[in-house]
Structure formats: C-alpha cells, structure tokens
Amino acid sequence: MRLATWNVNSLKARLDxxxxxxxxxxxxxxxxxxxxxxxxxxxxxAFRELGYEVAHHGLGTWNGVGIASRVGLDEISxxxxxxxxxxxxxxxxxxxxxxxxRVVSIYVPNGRVVGSEFYIAKLEWLxxxxxxxxxxxxxTVPMAVCGDFNVAPEDIDVWDPTAVHGATHVSPPERNAVxxxxxxxxxxxxxxxxxxxxxxxxWDYRAGNFHKNIGMRIDHVYxxxxxxxxxxxxxxxxxxxxxxxxxxxxxxxxxLIVDFAxxxxxxxxxxxxx
DNA sequence: ATGCCATACGTTGTATGA
Numbered sequence: 001m002r003l004a005t006w007n008v009n010s011l012k013a014r015l016d017x018x019x020x021x022x023x024x025x026x027x028x029x030x031x032x033x034x035x036x037x038x039x040x041x042x043x044x045x046a047f048r049e050l051g052y053e054v055a056h057h058g059l060g061t062w063n064g065v066g067i068a069s070r071v072g073l074d075e076i077s078x079x080x081x082x083x084x085x086x087x088x089x090x091x092x093x094x095x096x097x098x099x100x101x102r103v104v105s106i107y108v109p110n111g112r113v114v115g116s117e118f119y120i121a122k123l124e125w126l127x128x129x130x131x132x133x134x135x136x137x138x139x140t141v142p143m144a145v146c147g148d149f150n151v152a153p154e155d156i157d158v159w160d161p162t163a164v165h166g167a168t169h170v171s172p173p174e175r176n177a178v179x180x181x182x183x184x185x186x187x188x189x190x191x192x193x194x195x196x197x198x199x200x201x202x203w204d205y206r207a208g209n210f211h212k213n214i215g216m217r218i219d220h221v222y223x224x225x226x227x228x229x230x231x232x233x234x235x236x237x238x239x240x241x242x243x244x245x246x247x248x249x250x251x252x253x254x255x256l257i258v259d260f261a262x263x264x265x266x267x268x269x270x271x272x273x274x
Numbered sequence: 275a276t277g278c279c280a281t282a283c284g285t286t287g288t289a290t291g292a
Contacts, residue, residue: 009291010281034291036282061282062290110292150292165276165292202292205279214275216292249280252291 001071001099001230001262003029005146005221006240006255007107007202011035011064015043016247021240022050025257028071029098031105031146033219035064035091042066058091065091065107065147071099080106082128083135092125100263101227102137106147111174113166122150122168126177130184139185142227148202148253149220151178153188156197157217169218178220186222189258193234201236202253210241221258230260 004027008014011032022030030052035042038060047054051070057078058064067073073096080093095104106129111122137143151174152158161170168174182188190199200215209215223231235257239245 013281034281110290112290112292148292160275163275169292204275204277204292207275207278209275218292252280 001029001260002027003031003101003103003144003146003221003258003260004255005031005033005105005219007033007148007219007251007253009034009036009251009253011037011042011066014248014251015046017240017250019046019050020246021237021255022052022068024246025237025255027257028069029101029103029144030068031103032066032068033064033105033107033148035066036061037064055094055096057094059089063091063107065094065105067094067096067098067103067105069096069098069103073098080125080128080132081136082131086128088125088128093129100142102141102143104143104145104147106145106149108148108150110150111166111168114168114171116166119168123173123177126174130177130180133181133184133186139224140226141224143224144227145181145186145222146256147220148218149178150218151175152216152218153178153191153220157200159198159200159214159216164216169216181222185224187225187228189221189223189228189231190217190234190236190256192228193231194236199236200254201256203241205252219253219256221256223258227260230263231258232261233259235259
C-alpha cells in the first residue's frame with residue numbers, strides 16, 4: 001500500500017505532470033494540495049482513467065485540497081470542523097476513509113509575516129486542527145494527516161533559520177502547534193525514516209535554489225502509531241521537482257511517498273504457503 | 275534571499291506564495 005502527498009501548485013497547470021507522475025509512482029492514496037480549483041473543475045475523468053476516485057475541497061483560484069484513491073473513498077468530509085461550528089470553507093481540509101485508513105489532506109495557511117493578521121489566522125487554523133484531533137480523532141485508529149503544513153519543525157528542516165522571509169514557518173508558536181499534533185499521537189514518519197538535515201520538500205523557484213538545496217521541509221506525513229508501525233519505506237521524490245523528468249514545469253514542492261506493509265503481513269504467524 | 279519564478283486573473287499590471 002502506497003500513500004503519497006504533493007503540493008502540486010495548481011492542478012490545472014500541473015495536470016499532465018501530476019498524471020504522469022501518478023502513473024509512474026502508482027500511489028494507492030494520493031493527497032494533493034494547492035489544486036487552485038473549484039470542485040466542479042477537478043478533472044475527475046483523467047484520474048478515473050488511472051483508476052482513481054477523487055475527493056476535493058476547493059473554491060477556485062486559491063488553496064484547494066484533494067484525495068485521489070484507488071482503494072476506496074468513503075466518509076468524505078470537506079472543511080475543518082470545530083466545536084463552535086466553524087468550518088474551513090477556504091479549501092484547506094478534506095478527509096476520507098481509504099482502505100481502512102482515515103486520510104486527511106491539509107493546506108495550512110502560509111502566514112506571510114510573523115505578527116501579521118495572516119500569521120494570527122495561521123495559528124488559529126493550527127489550533128482548530130489540534131482541537132479537531134482531540135475531539136474527532138483517535139490516536140489508536142489508523143490515520144494519516146498529509147499535506148503542506150507550512151511549518152519547518154526543526155532548524156535542520158530549513159536552509160537558514162534566520163533567513164526565512166518574515167520568520168514564518170520557523171517561529172516557536174507555529175512549531176509548538178505542530179509539536180502538539182505529535183504529542184497527541186501523530187508520528188512524523190518522514191523524520192523517523194530520514195533523520196538527516198536538509199531533507200527538504202520545497203525550494204523557491206528563483207535563483208537556482210533547488211540545485212543549491214536552499215529549501216525547507218514543510219510538507220509532512222503525520223501518522224497515528226498503528227499506521228506508522230506498518231510503514232516500511234519513505235521517499236521524497238526529488239526527481240519530480242526537476243524540469244526534465246515529467247511533462248511541463250515542476251511544482252516548487254516535491255512529493256512524499258510512504259510505503260506500508262499490508263495489514264495482514266504484520267501478523268505474528270504468516271499465512272501458510274499455497 | 276523582500277525576489278532573479280510561477281500561478282491566477284485578466285490584460286501589458288497586481289496579488290499570492292514560503
């Protein structure tokens with residue numbers, strides 16, 4: 001079972017590349033962010049040709065998140081709910097159950113500049129996500145929260161912690177919010193498999209930053225323990241960030257891929273050979 | 275390293291991103 005997540009930076013502009021990549025990498029569950037599409041403009045037929053159903057939440061122009069699955073797509077929920085009835089209607093949260101896994105695709109607000117109204121809104125959104133975890137989710141149930149968190153959890157996740165524009169993505173309140181997600185019971189599975197520094201998922205388009213590895217690790221796959229225990233490999237597909245590998249211009253983000261052992265294969269006693 | 279790029283919207287520019 002293969003799970004992937006990718007900030008595609010416009011599914012409209014990136015469609016050929018995304019489809020070619022999916023056909024090549026064959027994710028069973030494929031979370032996308034920044035589709036920049038309204039729900040009715042999602043190219044469902046193109047995904048269906050590859051065997052995927054798609055759940056999507058987006059208003060168009062900005063944001064937009066989706067989950068493509070070829071292992072079932074049930075209990076679709078769009079928008080981040082909260083106790084007071086507030087829900088994200090900006091296209092930043094969609095969830096569905098796929099092959100017994102609760103899958104969540106998120107696009108956390110950017111925040112722009114520390115202290116700005118956008119930064120406050122980012123912290124509020126992350127607080128609501130934490131509240132949703134504690135109210136509506138269960139750390140003993142297989143769940144994957146995937147997407148563009150717009151937070152680099154540690155200094156090793158950014159090329160220069162002092163140089164980040166406006167100091168967002170690295171500020172203590174943002175990092176604390178993501179730490180609270182881990183404290184609740186989510187595992188940073190990419191870190192578990194790749195403790196090295198400089199394992200980035202985003203590089204600015206400008207100034208050759210990709211080739212100089214001037215970037216940040218801001219896209220994440222956070223798993224509850226029962227699912228993290230099944231993970232056998234984690235790949236960050238740096239090739240997908242290169243112009244030459246797939247059709248069209250690359251996104252400024254690289255995809256993450258997590259491979260899992262089948263639920264049955266973790267049994268203590270393997271099935272008898274046929 | 276305050277944008278040299280890329281996107282959307284819409285029209286030769288502005289807003290946004292991280």
